[in-house]
Amino acid sequence: MLLDHTLEKYPMTSRLKDGSSVLVRPIQRRDDKRLHKFLMAVPEVERLFIKNSIADRSLVQNWCRNQDFDQNLPLLMLQGGKIIGEATLHQRLGGWKRHIGLITLLTHPDYRGRDVSKILLTELLDISRQCGLHRLEAELNGERKIALNVLSRLGFQKLADLSDYVLDMQAVTHDYVLLGMSLKVDDEYAGVGD
Ligand SMILES: CC(C)(COP(=O)(O)OP(=O)(O)OC[C@H]1O[C@@H](n2cnc3c(N)ncnc32)[C@H](O)[C@@H]1OP(=O)(O)O)[C@@H](O)C(=O)NCCC(=O)NCCS
Secondary structure: OOOOOHHHHOOEEEEOOOOOEEEEEEOOHHHHHHHHHHHHHOOHHHHOOOOOOOOOHHHHHHHHHOOOOOOEEEEEEEEOOEEEEEEEEEOOOOOOOOOEEEEEEEEOHHHOOOOHHHHHHHHHHHHHHHOOOOEEEEEEEOOOHHHHHHHHHOOOEEEEEEEEEEEOOOOOEEEEEEEEEEOOOOHHHOOOOO
16 A cells, blocks of 8 residues: 555544544544444534435445545544544545545534644645645535635635535535645655656
8 A cells, every 4th residue: 555654653642722632543444333423423414525325334334444545545533432533535546636635524513623623634734745746625515614714724725616516415506615725745755647
């Protein structure tokens, strides 16, 4: 796996704004129960970007068991064995967007505003640079005003805003917002596209 060296630093401990200690690490095969619990704690309107119905436990189990970190790298944040945040780096390994990573962020509703996403995104930025990515993107539905605000504070800028462009699981349309961030590429890793 290409990322082996990059992921050697995990599990890693960190501290939230409130001083409490947390663990950050990539997802593992046996995380399915706690991941399902975490996803079910997030209001459905906030997880439209998860393209499948996560009520299906076997789907979550499948995610945990069939990970390909070179394409999808989910980093988890845990406190006392409970998942309190998740951030994923999606990479296209070919094609014209191979230099652009796509990230998703999700924080447990009880742990928002404590730096969960900031810590996870900082890790993903570091990993993205080491992978030689030039840019990151994030996709949101336009109603996620807090997320838009948070992501702009974390360095993303609006690239596109399309009215009634995406459909949720009930086939209701929502505005689509594409955010982007430029990454300074470390020459040592700048091999994308070679
Ligand atoms: C968006 C989301 C991931 C933010 O997670 P979080 O862990 O609460 O964010 P953090 O605590 O790390 O905060 C990051 C920054 O945003 C600010 N922020 C946090 N919550 C905020 C709020 N409600 N309003 C305004 N700013 C806020 C923080 O102060 C911090 O800014 P700073 O660095 O200037 O201090 C979370 O609200 C969420 O899971 N939303 C639903 C899922 C979603 O829409 N994800 C985005 C799709 S990619």
